[in-house]
Amino acid sequence: MTTTPAVAVRGLAKAYPGVRALDGVDLDVLPGEVHVLLGENGAGKSTLVKMLSGAIQPDAGGISIGGETVVLGTPHAAQQAGISTVHQELSLVPDLTVAQNLFLGQELVHSGAPFLDSSAMNRRASELLAALGLRLDPEVPVRRLSLAVRQVVEIVRALSRDPRILILDEPTSSLTDREVTELFTRVKQITATGVGVIYISHRLEELAQIADRVTVMRDGRIVAAGLPASTPLPQLVRLMVGREVGQEFPPHRTTHGDVVLKVRNLTIPGRVEDVSFDVHAGEVVGFFGLVGAGRTELLRGLYGLDRSSGTIELAGFRLDGGSPRRSLEHGLALVPEDRHGWGLVLPMSIQDNISLSALDKCTSWGVLRRSRVASLGKRFMAAMRIKARNGTTGVEMLSGGNQQKVVIARTLAAGSQVLLLDEPTRGVDIGAKIEIYELVAALAAEGKAVVVVSSELPEVMGLSDRIFVMRKGRISAEFSHSTATPEALLSAALTHEKGTE
Numbered sequence: 032m033t034t035t036p037a038v039a040v041r042g043l044a045k046a047y048p049g050v051r052a053l054d055g056v057d058l059d060v061l062p063g064e065v066h067v068l069l070g071e072n073g074a075g076k077s078t079l080v081k082m083l084s085g086a087i088q089p090d091a092g093g094i095s096i097g098g099e100t101v102v103l104g105t106p107h108a109a110q111q112a113g114i115s116t117v118h119q120e121l122s123l124v125p126d127l128t129v130a131q132n133l134f135l136g137q138e139l140v141h142s143g144a145p146f147l148d149s150s151a152m153n154r155r156a157s158e159l160l161a162a163l164g165l166r167l168d169p170e171v172p173v174r175r176l177s178l179a180v181r182q183v184v185e186i187v188r189a190l191s192r193d194p195r196i197l198i199l200d201e202p203t204s205s206l207t208d209r210e211v212t213e214l215f216t217r218v219k220q221i222t223a224t225g226v227g228v229i230y231i232s233h234r235l236e237e238l239a240q241i242a243d244r245v246t247v248m249r250d251g252r253i254v255a256a257g258l259p260a261s262t263p264l265p266q267l268v269r270l271m272v273g274r275e276v277g278q279e280f281p282p283h284r285t286t287h288g289d290v291v292l293k294v295r296n297l298t299i300p301g302r303v304e305d306v307s308f309d310v311h312a313g314e315v316v317g318f319f320g321l322v323g324a325g326r327t328e329l330l331r332g333l334y335g336l337d338r339s340s341g342t343i344e345l346a347g348f349r350l351d352g353g354s355p356r357r358s359l360e361h362g363l364a365l366v367p368e369d370r371h372g373w374g375l376v377l378p379m380s381i382q383d384n385i386s387l388s389a390l391d392k393c394t395s396w397g398v399l400r401r402s403r404v405a406s407l408g409k410r411f412m413a414a415m416r417i418k419a420r421n422g423t424t425g426v427e428m429l430s431g432g433n434q435q436k437v438v439i440a441r442t443l444a445a446g447s448q449v450l451l452l453d454e455p456t457r458g459v460d461i462g463a464k465i466e467i468y469e470l471v472a473a474l475a476a477e478g479k480a481v482v483v484v485s486s487e488l489p490e491v492m493g494l495s496d497r498i499f500v501m502r503k504g505r506i507s508a509e510f511s512h513s514t515a516t517p518e519a520l521l522s523a524a525l526t527h528e529k530g531t532e
């Protein structure tokens with residue numbers, strides 16, 4: 032006897048000008064299984080997800096749910112059919128509260144009267160959030176929350192709709208291990224009730240914990256369907272990227288140049304508390320910590336996005352009290368955590384975005400040279416394997432991971448002396464991740480200083496010459512590359528060690 036799939040797709044196809052985003056895709060997801068979809072940036076994963084959630088329509092092919100053919104013409108129709116989706120790009124409304132977002136479109140009303148029951152919604156919201164380990168005031172507006180917390184709220188919303196099919200498109204990109212564990216526990220609970228789950232992630236180490244079966248996509252096609260979760264990782268990576276990739280981190284150098292970035296007593300009330308450190312030329316310094324430890328806020332403060340007190344000195348220049356513009360002029364650049372905030376100019380092309388911070392390199396006698404814009408774009412598109420027809424493609428046409436690569440390329444192209452990278456490999460595929468590690472090492476070798484914030488332990492340990500751990504806005508410990516161990520880093524992130532400040 033064969034089980035009827037919770038959802039089955041046959042021959043799904045979608046073309047955009049110049050790209051076959053999906054090219055005849057078949058997929059069966061069984062009730063009660065976690066079906067992981069793997070693929071490089073731009074492979075077509077989100078396109079498939081958008082079809083299953085009614086956001087876009089296929090050019091050809093069909094979808095059936097529980098054996099019945101369905102037409103998912105709108106997001107509402109998909110929800111009615113029992114499909115609940117966490118999209119790669121978060122979709123909460125910033126000006127509404129957490130509770131209002133959770134119940135958007137399915138508000139609770141007083142029994143017998145057509146009034147919204149806010150207190151019931153707030154109460155229910157608190158319960159739903161607590162079930163995922165999040166203690167959060169349901170009446171705060173979403174705009175005040177960090178990216179990670181927003182991501183959890185988004186997951187809570189999808190879970191609260193009692194789906195038959197749950198789709199999670201990179202739900203853990205902003206989360207740390209603890210939150211991921213909570214999420215996986217919930218996912219296991221709901222699969223036990225027969226819900227089928229489609230799970231997309233570039234964090235391959237999650238596979239062993241969550242996957243029942245794995246399907247690999249490449250260039251809009253399925254290259255391997257329904258593999259067992261025990262399939263060796265190198266084999267999956269080969270299927271994804273179509274070539275061998277090494278997992279090695281570049282070698283570390285132990286001698287560095289002079290101090291280029293000197294930070295003293297940096298404080299952002301309520302977020303960063305009295306942080307002091309130095310970064311040398313040619314050095315890669317990592318910041319590890321749990322979500323909410325203050326790492327993103329620290330980088331934002333350094334760059335001049337948020338007001339801070341204390342001093343920031345870059346090669347002798349005082350940057351404190353400055354602005355992002357001044358930071359950039361003096362050679363301090365930031366790759367932000369949120370690539371859809373001010374990270375990119377979406378309607379502009381890839382090459383224009385990349386040259387935005389490097390206009391001096393693209394002008395001669397004050398005139399912008401289009402050919403230089405094009406060649407700079409071309410160089411970085413190749414170095415970072417940005418998947419697009421060419422450099423004039425609009426950034427909004429790119430897949431999530433390829434947009435992230437453009438943000439990084441833009442910062443690197445500026446040629447700044449000190450680079451602040453907030454989760455630089457979030458959402459990028461394994462091949463591109465390694466390219467980014469190599470670029471960071473190459474920049475350090477040129478004498479640039481790099482500050483990296485990462486929630487991924489192997490990454491922060493593999494990249495950094497020195498690691499600071501933050502906890503509750505303060506630096507709680509410092510390690511050299513040779514003294515750092517996963518246990519020590521985690522314990523410093525969780526407990527405040529005395530005498531290390």
Ligand SMILES: Nc1ncnc2c1ncn2[C@@H]1O[C@H](COP(=O)(O)OP(=O)(O)OP(=O)(O)O)[C@@H](O)[C@H]1O
Nearest residue numbers: 047052072073074075076077078428429430431432
């Ligand atoms: N609206 C659009 N217009 C033009 N091209 C698009 C559009 N949406 C997606 N594409 C293209 O379709 C292809 C597949 O994109 P998709 O977002 O499905 O990739 P993905 O596998 O989700 O990648 P990632 O891991 O980066 O999220 C990409 O080449 C992308 O540029």
Ligand SMILES: [Mg+2]
Nearest residue numbers: 077119430431
């Ligand atoms: Mg995607």
